[in-house]
Amino acid sequence: MPVQTQRLVSEFEKLVSFDAESYHERQIADYLEERLAGLGLTIYEDRAAQLLDEEGVHSADEESAGNLYGFLAGTAPGEALLFSSHMDTVSPGKGKKALFHENGLITSGGDTVLGADDAGGLAVILEMLTVLQEDRIPHPDIEVLFPIAEEKYSQGGRVLEYERIRARTAYVFDLDGTIGSAALAAPTILSFSVTIRGKSAHAGFAPQEGIHAIKAAGDAIARISCGWADEYTSLNIGLIRGGTQSNIVPDLAVFSGEIRSLEHERALKMAEELRRIAEESAAKYGASARTEITEQVRAYRTPEDAEAVKRFRRACHVLSLGDGKLIETFGGSDLNQFAQHGIQGLVVASAMQKVHTTEEYTTVQDLEKAAQLAVALVQNKED
Numbered sequence: 521m522p523v524q525t526q527r528l529v530s531e532f533e534k535l536v537s538f539d540a541e542s543y544h545e546r547q548i549a550d551y552l553e554e555r556l557a558g559l560g561l562t563i564y565e566d567r568a569a570q571l572l573d574e575e576g577v578h579s580a581d582e583e584s585a586g587n588l589y590g591f592l593a594g595t596a597p598g599e600a601l602l603f604s605s606h607m608d609t610v611s612p613g614k615g616k617k618a619l620f621h622e623n624g625l626i627t628s629g630g631d632t633v634l635g636a637d638d639a640g641g642l643a644v645i646l647e648m649l650t651v652l653q654e655d656r657i658p659h660p661d662i663e664v665l666f667p668i669a670e671e672k673y674s675q676g677g678r679v680l681e682y683e684r685i686r687a688r689t690a691y692v693f694d695l696d697g698t699i700g701s702a703a704l705a706a707p708t709i710l711s712f713s714v715t716i717r718g719k720s721a722h723a724g725f726a727p728q729e730g731i732h733a734i735k736a737a738g739d740a741i742a743r744i745s746c747g748w749a750d751e752y753t754s755l756n757i758g759l760i761r762g763g764t765q766s767n768i769v770p771d772l773a774v775f776s777g778e779i780r781s782l783e784h785e786r787a788l789k790m791a792e793e794l795r796r797i798a799e800e801s802a803a804k805y806g807a808s809a810r811t812e813i814t815e816q817v818r819a820y821r822t823p824e825d826a827e828a829v830k831r832f833r834r835a836c837h838v839l840s841l842g843d844g845k846l847i848e849t850f851g852g853s854d855l856n857q858f859a860q861h862g863i864q865g866l867v868v869a870s871a872m873q874k875v876h877t878t879e880e881y882t883t884v885q886d887l888e889k890a891a892q893l894a895v896a897l898v899q900n901k902e903d
């Protein structure tokens with residue numbers, strides 16, 4: 521195969537070396553702009569950082585960057601293709617470095633994440649672009665998108681300038697698991713926060729004058745099931761706080777969590793059910809409940825007969841990766857955002873394991889296979 525392993529691995533090592541936690545993508549964006557321009561792409565960095573600042577989501581500073589877009593004009597007919605990986609990593613992601621071990625294993629130093637999520641995808645896409653040009657492989661228009669703040673519920677992807685994007689088919693390199701697998705569905709993610717308001721009173725002298733917000737919250741929490749609601753839907757209460765001190769009847773309790781469902785309507789129904797329970801429990805104690813629901817990302821499902829899926833399967837065949845393993849994921853990605861704007865695609869496994877932990881790792885072999893897959897997706901050969 522035309523993929524050059526050493527070049528790919530060095531690129532990966534370089535990309536890992538950037539501090540690029542969410543909203544701190546300036547340095548890696550500068551580097552990637554230079555790389556893409558060097559590969560002959562037309563580059564555009566959008567105003568995502570300013571837009572998110574204006575919305576009050578995150579203040580822009582000298583470390584902020586916009587989403588990076590690159591366009592490579594086609595040398596052959598065919599529908600435009602979009603390849604995407606995000607520039608940011610989770611924390612702890614400062615001072616990352618890639619350590620190389622026997623048998624191709626690559627880990628972090630143990631005190632940070634490795635950042636193969638998503639530097640693996642970035643390296644793979646750069647290698648693919650290099651191979652296309654080096655080997656003069658005919659290709660349709662290719663668009664590359666490197667968003668910011670994917671790890672913050674795809675805030676960068678949410679404010680992208682979609683009118684700029686021509687491709688209707690996207691491959692987002694941002695999934696763990698075996699190379700040759702891909703997610704065709706991802707969930708709606710709703711965050712919720714329930715605020716119960718009661719009334720404070722001295723707990724020793726006049727408890728009868730108080731309205732116990734924590735008791736009301738406890739009642740609601742006991743009635744809300746956590747875990748799997750069905751095979752498509754899960755709910756978690758992950759945080760609780762309330763009260764001020766041990767001799768005061770607490771007037772405030774707040775609990776918050778998340779609902780995920782592969783079916784958008786189901787997630788909304790769960791949220792309404794939660795609101796109803798919170799209100800009932802609060803009323804039982806004479807308290808009030810306010811439930812705030814925030815839609816973080818919306819579910820999508822790419823049909824199995826979509827061109828994006830067929831092309832992926834052909835690429836897997838050519839590389840002897842089987843039929844292409846299609847899965848449903850319970851994690852969001854930038855594809856959730858793209859799908860809201862008429863772009864169909866898959867999130868493909870891109871050489872990352874144990875992501876979001878300091879034990880994150882990848883392998884040289886997986887990086888190589890993922891790069892070959894990216895090239896094969898462009899070539900679109902029948903085997």
Ligand SMILES: [Zn+2]
Pocket residue numbers: 606637638670694
């Ligand atoms: Zn990721």
